[in-house]
Amino acid sequence: MTARFKDLALDANDHQALADWWCSAIGYVRHASAAERPPTDPIPIADPAGKGPLIWLNPVTEPKTVKNRMHLDVVGDRAELLALGATMVREEDDDIRWDILADPEGNEFCVFAPE
Incomplete structure (x- = not known):
């Protein structure tokens, strides 16, 4: 095996707000590790049932x-x-x-x- 699926990543100008939006939209929550991260770091959101993939909201400057x-x-x-x-x-x-x-x-x- 060369590689295996790990996570999804989504770029965002306002990664904090978009993380909240996706949590509302698909019933995810901020991963427990998000509380330990500086607000400028990527935000992981997770399926609380543990079935869906981890999604990272990555801050970017370009639209x-x-x-x-x-x-x-x-x-x-x-x-x-x-x-x-x-x-x-x-x-x-x-x-x-x-x-x-x-x-x-x-x-x-x-x-x-x-x-």
């Missing part, structure tokens, strides 16, 4: 300018995510069976309706 080459897929309620502050990028249509939204900093993610 997002192009479409993500990698993104998150979530199962959830589009209207609730929009109410939290996501924006619609593309609605489900004849070509795709999911919605494409963006978080408050413009990072795209796909939303699949619950079954």
Whole structure:
């Protein structure tokens, strides 16, 4: 084996606020180690049930300018995510069976309706 999956990382201009947004959006919490870190360090958020991957919100100075080459897929309620502050990028249509939204900093993610 050359490598194994470890964590996900997401760049953010305001990594503290975006960590809170993603926690609200997907039910994650700040990882216990986040309390020990300086506020300028990356913020780890975790699935409290221990099933999902650890996600790091990394502070960056440059704004997002192009479409993500990698993104998150979530199962959830589009209207609730929009109410939290996501924006619609593309609605489900004849070509795709999911919605494409963006978080408050413009990072795209796909939303699949619950079954």
